[in-house]
Amino acid sequence: MTPFDRLRQLLDLFRSPDGSKASRRARRFRQAAAAVFRDVGEERELLLITSRDTGRWIVPKGWIENGENGAEAALREAWEEAGVRGELASAAIAGEYRYVKQRARRGDVLCTVEVYSINLTDEEERWPEKGERTRKWFTIPEAIGLVDEPGLREVIRDAMQLSAVA
Numbered sequence: 001m002t003p004f005d006r007l008r009q010l011l012d013l014f015r016s017p018d019g020s021k022a023s024r025r026a027r028r029f030r031q032a033a034a035a036v037f038r039d040v041g042e043e044r045e046l047l048l049i050t051s052r053d054t055g056r057w058i059v060p061k062g063w064i065e066n067g068e069n070g071a072e073a074a075l076r077e078a079w080e081e082a083g084v085r086g087e088l089a090s091a092a093i094a095g096e097y098r099y100v101k102q103r104a105r106r107g108d109v110l111c112t113v114e115v116y117s118i119n120l121t122d123e124e125e126r127w128p129e130k131g132e133r134t135r136k137w138f139t140i141p142e143a144i145g146l147v148d149e150p151g152l153r154e155v156i157r158d159a160m161q162l163s164a165v166a
Helices: 003-012 070-082 140-146 150-165
Strands: 029-040 043-050 061-063 084-088 095-101 109-123 135-139
Touching: 029 070, 029 084, 029 150, 043 070, 043 140, 043 150, 061 070, 070 084, 070 109, 095 150, 109 150, 135 140, 140 150
Parallel strands: 029 109
Antiparallel strands: 029 043, 029 061, 043 135, 084 109, 095 109
């Protein structure tokens, strides 16, 4: 990511997604993400997956569907996008961050992502989005270095501490 791209990404957090003045009653767009951890010997690892569009490293995340809360959505996304199941380290969110989701047909929207810390219980060889993504385990420092989203990096640090306590 170039310095220009980082600056644009940072400025995107302060602009209205459609370029107009933000409305106080603007619809809020919420997503849930799963920071999935496992212990390997004495080391803690975080699962990252590739995004479908650009192939950058991210955590499983997606829209919170009708009838589910953020924690349920995070657990569902971990299964659908990465083929893993786990237990919540805590019912509370580990943290949240904002980003501008670029949508070609419906316009860009500012999303708030609730990140939940999850401890791995099962990893399957087949899952719904296996053909669309790559999954890989990384040490926490490696994962933080690979994630482009600045807000997500901070949340990973917080989630790691939360999951280590659980």
